Amino acid sequence: xxxxxxxxxxxxxxxxxxxxxxxxxxxxxxxxxxxxxxxxxxxxxxxxxxxxxxxxxxxxxxxxxxxxxxxxxxxxxxxxxxxxxxxxxxxxxxxxxxxxxxxxxxxxxxxxxxxxxxxxxxxxxxxxxxxxxxxxxxxxxxxxxxxxxxxxxxxxxxxxxxxxxxxxxxxxxxxxxxxxxxxxxxxxxxxxxxxxxxxxxxxxxxxxxxxxxxxxxxxxxxxxxxxxxxxxxxxxxxxxxxxxxxxxxxxxxxxxxxxxxxxxxxxxxxxxxxxxxxxxxxxxxxxxxxxxxxxxxxxxxxxxxxxxx
Amino acid sequence: xxxxxxxxxxxxxxxxxxxxxxxxxxxxxxxxxxxxxxxxxxxxxxxxxxxxxxxxxxxxxxxxxxxxxxxxxxxxxxxxxxxxxxxxxxxxxxxxxxxxxxxxxxxxxxxxxxxxxxxxxxxxxxxxxxxxxxxxxxxxxxxxxxxxxxxxxxxxxxxxxxxxxxxxxxxxxxxxxxxxxxxxxxxxxxxxxxxxxxxxxxxxxxxxxxxxxxxxxxxxxxxxxxxxxxxxxxxxxxxxxxxxxxxxxxxxxxxxxxxxxxxxxxxxxxxxxxxxxxxxxxxxxxxxxxxx
Numbered sequence: 001x002x003x004x005x006x007x008x009x010x011x012x013x014x015x016x017x018x019x020x021x022x023x024x025x026x027x028x029x030x031x032x033x034x035x036x037x038x039x040x041x042x043x044x045x046x047x048x049x050x051x052x053x054x055x056x057x058x059x060x061x062x063x064x065x066x067x068x069x070x071x072x073x074x075x076x077x078x079x080x081x082x083x084x085x086x087x088x089x090x091x092x093x094x095x096x097x098x099x100x101x102x103x104x105x106x107x108x109x110x111x112x113x114x115x116x117x118x119x120x121x122x123x124x125x126x127x128x129x130x131x132x133x134x135x136x137x138x139x140x141x142x143x144x145x146x147x148x149x150x151x152x153x154x155x156x157x158x159x160x161x162x163x164x165x166x167x168x169x170x171x172x173x174x175x176x177x178x179x180x181x182x183x184x185x186x187x188x189x190x191x192x193x194x195x196x197x198x199x200x201x202x203x204x205x206x207x208x209x210x211x212x213x214x215x216x217x218x219x220x221x222x223x224x225x226x227x228x229x230x231x232x233x234x235x236x237x238x239x240x241x242x243x244x245x246x247x248x249x250x251x252x253x254x255x256x257x258x259x260x261x262x263x264x265x266x267x268x269x270x271x272x273x274x275x276x277x278x279x280x281x282x283x284x285x286x287x288x289x290x291x292x293x294x295x296x297x298x299x300x301x302x303x304x305x306x307x308x309x
Numbered sequence: 310x311x312x313x314x315x316x317x318x319x320x321x322x323x324x325x326x327x328x329x330x331x332x333x334x335x336x337x338x339x340x341x342x343x344x345x346x347x348x349x350x351x352x353x354x355x356x357x358x359x360x361x362x363x364x365x366x367x368x369x370x371x372x373x374x375x376x377x378x379x380x381x382x383x384x385x386x387x388x389x390x391x392x393x394x395x396x397x398x399x400x401x402x403x404x405x406x407x408x409x410x411x412x413x414x415x416x417x418x419x420x421x422x423x424x425x426x427x428x429x430x431x432x433x434x435x436x437x438x439x440x441x442x443x444x445x446x447x448x449x450x451x452x453x454x455x456x457x458x459x460x461x462x463x464x465x466x467x468x469x470x471x472x473x474x475x476x477x478x479x480x481x482x483x484x485x486x487x488x489x490x491x492x493x494x495x496x497x498x499x500x501x502x503x504x505x506x507x508x509x510x511x512x513x514x515x516x517x518x519x520x521x522x523x524x525x526x527x528x529x530x531x532x533x534x535x536x537x538x539x540x541x542x543x544x545x546x547x548x549x550x551x552x553x554x555x556x557x558x559x560x561x562x563x564x565x566x567x568x569x570x571x572x573x574x575x576x577x578x579x580x581x582x583x584x585x586x587x588x589x590x591x592x593x594x595x596x597x598x599x600x601x
Contacts (some may be wrong), residue, residue: 031410046363078590086589088410089540096537097582104575211532216418255429262422267484269415273408274398 005129009201011241012136013194016143018221018233020190023147025219026227027156028183033215034075034091037098038188039208042195044108047117048203052107057120059075061196068117068192069185076184080177089182092212099207113206120200134203137195139236143190148230150186159183213262220265224272228278235280240265314448319566325455325525327562330538331555332517332589333596335466338554339545343486343506344505350391353420354511358384358518359527360424361436373436373523388511391416393502409456417536420462421529430529437523464488465516467469469509471553474544482506484587486549541585545592 021035042064050060071094079090103111120135121128151159162176164167171178199205217240225236244261252260272279333355340348364375376404380601395416399408473479484492489499508553521527539554542561546554565580 009473025407028406029407031407078586085406086544088347089544090586090589093537093541093585096534097579097586100579100582106527147595169318213418213421213530216415219411225528256426259422259426262417263426266415268421269411270419273412275394277402277404297595 005133005200007241007245008133009136009197012133012140013198013240014218014221014237015140015234016194017191017198017218018225018237019140019144019230020187020194021218022222022227022229023150023190023226024124024184024187026222026229026232027147027159027163028180028187030076030080030180030184031085031088032091032184033088033094033212033219035188035191035218036210036212036214037095038072038191039195039198040066040102040205040207041071041098042192043199043210044102044114044195044203045192047114048108049117050068050118050195050200051114057085057118057200061120061193061200064196064199065189065192068074068195069189070189072185073181074144075255076181080180080184094211094213095212102207109206113204113208114199117203117205119203123125130158136197136201139193143193144234146186146190149214150183151230181287205279216262216266216269220269222279223269224279226281229279229281232279232281239280240268252275314440316567317447318449319569320563321449321451321455323563323566324559325452325458326566327522327559328458328563329517330518330535330542331462331558332465332513333535334515334542334558335551336399336513337536338504338543338548338551339469339513340510341540341543341551342551343482344392344396344503345366346396346409346541347413348510349410350395350416350535351510351514352417353387354384354391354514355518355532355535356529358385358423358515359513359522360428360529362522363428363433363527364521366435373596376390377515377519378447378521381512384515385508385512388507388514389504391508392492396503396507397500417533421533423464424522424529425453427528432526432528434526435519439523440547446601456526461516462519465513466552469513470552478502478505537585538581541581541588545584545588 008270013169017035017039024030024032024035042061043068045063046057046060049063050057055063075094076087079086090224102108108114119128121131150156158174161178162174162179168175189206199233221240222233223236223237224239225234226232243264244257247257247260333351337348337351340346340351344506358380361375361380362373365371365379366373366546371379395412399412399471401451441452444451444453471479473483481497482505483498484495484497485499486506487504493499493500538558538561543554545561546552547558561581561584564578564584568577568580
């Protein structure tokens with residue numbers, strides 16, 4: 001029962017991570033691999049603030065969201081004023097640097113991690129587990145709804161314009177850098193929220209859980225599900241949380257299971273990148289009609305992976 | 310407390326240890342200059358090169374130099390395949406920077422996972438004997454490895470410089486780097502020189518990995534962490550300045566080693582990240598000297 005609940009909770013948390021990362025990568029066109037570290041910052045901030053300052057867990061989770069948001073601004077502001085390429089470099093350095101700091105500090109638990117985290121619900125009982133599953137599912141639905149609300153409507157069109165042709169966007173007097181920073185901040189704050197929920201259910205966190213290689217998992221969910229679609233990351237998160245469970249039935253040693261899961265994730269991304277770049281839910285670009293009608297081309301899915309033809 | 314001999318020792322050891330970093334950085338910078346791609350697939354080449362050598366030595370019992378030669382061919386072919394089958398496909402599809410970014414990052418992680426599955430995450434030494442002859446020169450400890458590493462790196466960089474500036478293929482490669490479409494109008498095949506740049510990068514990486522593997526134990530994920538150094542040095546040296554990136558690599562290593570005099574050794578790895586952020590903040594186009 002608790003095992004099944006853990007799977008559902010992980011699915012919900014990864015829906016939050018994938019949907020928020022889709023806002024950053026798929027909709028905004030921002031290249032970043034630091035999403036796991038904002039997940040980690042939320043988890044560490046929440047758990048340590050509750051542990052040391054004895055604040056309510058809800059307050060700790062809120063603090064985790066704020067810290068993740070502020071750090072994302074600090075990261076994106078200097079990088080994005082130069083170019084988007086610098087964001088991926090800065091995000092990589094930021095992730096490795098923060099993890100190095102966490103590993104070397106005693107009050108963060110060091111490399112061993114933080115144990116004995118205060119649970120969100122006082123008792124670990126059947127009802128509290130089910131309540132947590134419901135809470136995470138509601139949070140996941142809220143995150144997807146938030147992303148949908150942001151990317152649809154006039155603001156969503158502005159985001160698409162910024163992503164597809166930043167020079168033209170700027171020529172119209174719009175501030176692309178501010179928009180990117182805000183979107184990056186919102187996506188990272190959602191990751192911080194997921195981190196808080198994660199920490200106060202599983203009650204243990206360590207730096208290895210937020211390492212660079214976890215970026216592959218989140219990226220896989222977005223790419224496989226369909227970058228730039230609202231429900232794509234949801235499909236990707238569900239698919240890629242269920243698939244590893246099939247491996248667990250083989251009862252392979254941990255030294256084989258871990259790399260095998262990684263090969264599955266990354267292999268899927270590579271396959272989808274070249275064979276179905278728009279993902280499971282992404283639409284294939286319509287073909288130009290023989291009479292040269294360009295109307296269909298106006299609705300081409302401008303997935304960042306497939307350029308305009 | 311500190312004397313000249315100590316400082317000299319640190320500088321000498323730094324210069325020797327910067328040898329493989331210089332080669333990694335120059336390889337990364339060359340691909341960026343010619344192909345215009347941030348080659349985050351370099352860790353895949355690094356890891357594949359190491360384990361090819363390791364398998365040749367450990368499993369088949371081949372001499373190290375033969376193993377290095379086999380890995381040289383393997384890495385060159387791997388680099389050629391990345392350009393021919395992946396980068397070209399992405400270019401033909403007009404994929405934006407995100408497409409290249411996703412592919413290179415994920416390809417690196419895919420290769421690292423495969424190598425972890427085959428060889429495990431346990432650190433491995435390339436050579437059975439990791440020690441080298443030690444000499445004391447004016448109170449400074451100098452190993453044979455230090456001398457070989459520095460000489461090898463200097464020769465390779467000199468050869469690359471000569472190739473790029475004094476040979477026809479090298480000049481064509483620079484022409485493609487400056488303006489690929491214009492170069493094609495003059496009959497220079499950009500595809501050919503993209504592939505050539507990747508293969509040259511593969512050769513540099515292979516040599517660097519041999520130097521690295523004969524010095525420290527290697528594990529699959531190490532290549533990902535080392536790539537960040539190459540990225541930082543490339544930015545500091547000036548994007549498009551291949552040899553400037555190499556010089557930046559030397560400077561960063563020396564500064565990082567010298568930092569042990571002021572900060573604890575456990576904080577040394579953070580040095581590169583601090584340099585990286587400082588560079589993005591203050592020198593995003595690289596460090597420029599007056600008159601350059």
